[in-house]
Amino acid sequence: MPDKQGWPGHPEEIFLKDEKLFFEQLIEPIEHQMMRSIWRIVRDPEMAKDALQDSLAKIWKRLDRVRIHPNPRALILKICLNAAIDSLRKRKRLHQHEKTEPLHRFPIQPNTTAYESLERKKTEAEILEAIKRLPRRQAVAVLMRLIQDQPYAVIAQAMECSETTVRIHVSRGRARLSQWLSHLKPASLKEVSK
Amino acid sequence: MKKENSGKFEIDDLLKQTLKDDLPPELESRMKKQLKLFREKMEQPQQQLREETNGALRRLFHGEGLKWMKWMFKKQVLAPASIIMVVLGAVLQITGPRSVLAESISLLKTSVIVSDRVSHAGSMECSMQVPAENGQHLKYTIQWLSPNLTRVQVKKQNQDIIKTMWISEEEITIVDHATNTLRKAEKVKQIDDPELQHTLGLLSPFDLVERMDGKWRLKQYEQHGDCEWGIFTVAIAEEKTFLELTVDLCTFLPTNFKKFLADPKKESGEGKILMNVNFRWNTSIPPQLMLPKITKGSSCG
Numbered sequence: 001m002p003d004k005q006g007w008p009g010h011p012e013e014i015f016l017k018d019e020k021l022f023f024e025q026l027i028e029p030i031e032h033q034m035m036r037s038i039w040r041i042v043r044d045p046e047m048a049k050d051a052l053q054d055s056l057a058k059i060w061k062r063l064d065r066v067r068i069h070p071n072p073r074a075l076i077l078k079i080c081l082n083a084a085i086d087s088l089r090k091r092k093r094l095h096q097h098e099k100t101e102p103l104h105r106f107p108i109q110p111n112t113t114a115y116e117s118l119e120r121k122k123t124e125a126e127i128l129e130a131i132k133r134l135p136r137r138q139a140v141a142v143l144m145r146l147i148q149d150q151p152y153a154v155i156a157q158a159m160e161c162s163e164t165t166v167r168i169h170v171s172r173g174r175a176r177l178s179q180w181l182s183h184l185k186p187a188s189l190k191e192v193s194k
Numbered sequence: 195m196k197k198e199n200s201g202k203f204e205i206d207d208l209l210k211q212t213l214k215d216d217l218p219p220e221l222e223s224r225m226k227k228q229l230k231l232f233r234e235k236m237e238q239p240q241q242q243l244r245e246e247t248n249g250a251l252r253r254l255f256h257g258e259g260l261k262w263m264k265w266m267f268k269k270q271v272l273a274p275a276s277i278i279m280v281v282l283g284a285v286l287q288i289t290g291p292r293s294v295l296a297e298s299i300s301l302l303k304t305s306v307i308v309s310d311r312v313s314h315a316g317s318m319e320c321s322m323q324v325p326a327e328n329g330q331h332l333k334y335t336i337q338w339l340s341p342n343l344t345r346v347q348v349k350k351q352n353q354d355i356i357k358t359m360w361i362s363e364e365e366i367t368i369v370d371h372a373t374n375t376l377r378k379a380e381k382v383k384q385i386d387d388p389e390l391q392h393t394l395g396l397l398s399p400f401d402l403v404e405r406m407d408g409k410w411r412l413k414q415y416e417q418h419g420d421c422e423w424g425i426f427t428v429a430i431a432e433e434k435t436f437l438e439l440t441v442d443l444c445t446f447l448p449t450n451f452k453k454f455l456a457d458p459k460k461e462s463g464e465g466k467i468l469m470n471v472n473f474r475w476n477t478s479i480p481p482q483l484m485l486p487k488i489t490k491g492s493s494c495g
Contacts, residue, residue: 023233035225039217045224052225056232120212127212146209178205 022067027059030073033148034080040147041084041131043124047091048084055083074150074158081143088132123184130180134173141169142177304441309403311446315475316340318399322471324392332389336396344397348389359390361397392469396451406439406448413438435468447475 027034038051058079059066069075131139140159144150145166152170156163315338322334333349348357360367366379368387379385382397395405440450450472457465 023236027229027233031226031229034229035222036215036217039221040213040215043213045218045221048221049224049228052228056228060232060236124212127209146206147213174205177209181205181208184208 022063026066026072026076030076033077037077037080037143037148038084041081041128041143042087043128044091047087051080051083051087054086055080058083069157071154071157074154077148077150078140078144078158081140081148082136085131085136085139085143088128126184127177127181130177133180134176138169138173138176141166142173145170304443304446305406307446308441308448309406312406312448313399313403315399315447317476318473319476320396320471320473322392322396322469324469325467332392334393336393338398346390346393346397357387357389359385359393396471402448445475448473 034055035048035052038055039048042048042051055076059076062079066072066075131143134142137159141155144155144158145152150158152163152166155166155170159166159169317340318336318338320336322336324332324334326332330351333351333353335345335347335349337345339345342363344359344361346357346359346361347355348359349355354371356370356372358369358371361382366382366385368377368379368385368390369375370377382394382401385391385394395401434456436454436456438450438452438454439448441447442449451469452467452471453469455465455468
């Protein structure tokens with residue numbers, strides 16, 4: 001049964017033995033999503049490349065599992081998210097002794113002032129820090145839902161759990177993030193919430 | 195409910211706004227290259243494997259390779275080859291080194307038998323030599339007269355007996371011949387005489403078995419005629435010392451016990467000798483000797 005994005009529910013047609021077909025039918029159509037998912041979480045060119053490399057290595061290792069998975073594309077995207085979260089955590093360990101972040105991590109965006117750019121990076125860093133603090137499954141569920149816009153059913157397939165469990169993970173993850181990032185909410189939205 | 199929902203949207207919006215989809219084009223092209231490379235690697239092994247297998251089979255069954263294959267499967271070649279392999283297997287079996295496991299099992303077996311023989315020994319006499327002051331030696335004679343009676347004599351180098359100790363089930367008596375005094379103790383642990391301290395561990399079969407307890411490793415193994423001799427050294431250093439025990443593998447009883455000072459400069463690690471004990475075990479009388487010889491015509495009474 002196809003989901004909202006037109007993905008096959010049970011991919012008998014992509015139960016592929018041939019590596020070429022596997023790539024063409026499974027990876028190629030979601031290449032952009034893979035790259036973007038990683039970038040949106042890692043926000044660093046080198047880390048993004050590493051995370052993509054790690055995801056590809058994991059996919060390669062679990063090729064047999066991916067092939068028989070009820071939703072291989074969702075699984076691949078979940079692997080990418082996991083690799084991105086791992087990169088975030090690794091970065092924390094690598095730079096925990098450094099007081100300042102390397103400059104290349106803060107490229108100044110066009111059409112913005114230096115102050116705006118710096119503020120945005122600060123917010124970004126706080127959000128990523130909060131994501132790192134979330135339990136892994138909650139983080140994956142929240143990011144699949146919010147960043148990848150996946151339906152709950154697809155997330156459930158990727159995470160190999162029930163839809164209810166995914167909803168609980170997303171809800172708890174959101175609640176925690178709201179609590180930790182309450183000071184970052186845009187003023188307009190704060191008023192609405194009142 | 196409304197409040198909860200609004201909170202939900204706030205955080206959703208915050209995440210979507212901040213972690214927006216702004217993948218730099220340069221990075222995108224680099225990541226695409228990575229994916230392309232992965233695809234190539236992914237498709238390569240299967241194709242490569244197929245080609246290599248085909249190549250190997252082609253080489254094997256064509257031309258010279260085919261000739262060799264045909265020759266190898268001839269009966270005239272297979273029969274001698276199998277005989278050679280059987281012979282080589284037998285040679286390896288006979289001449290191959292003893293495995294560590296077999297050696298340790300044999301050592302364990304030996305130590306169990308030795309402990310059993312010692313603990314059931316009725317009587318024993320051993321002479322012990324210990325270095326004393328001024329380059330002199332003290333000589334000891336330890337006798338297990340019966341399972342519960344031990345006598346120890348301490349002699350100077352000039353053979354004068356200076357001390358005698360009697361250990362019975364009830365008490366321990368120490369006679370000092372030099373001062374002509376007598377002391378009594380209840381337990382072996384209460385013996386505080388430094389000259390008699392050396393005898394501890396040799397005063398009864400139980401003591402000796404306890405002293406032999408430890409991780410012994412095989413140092414030397416010799417076979418003399420029907421009997422086998424084995425020398426074991428203790429692996430654990432006892433207060434910077436090495437212990438060496440020689441066991442007669444015919445009777446499974448110790449014949450010699452040595453204590454060395456550990457010397458790291460020497461290859462064997464054995465330095466000055468601290469104690470040398472030679473055991474003499476009273477061998478049991480052969481049963482046939484216990485039977486009286488009855489000659490024809492002799493009569494009782």
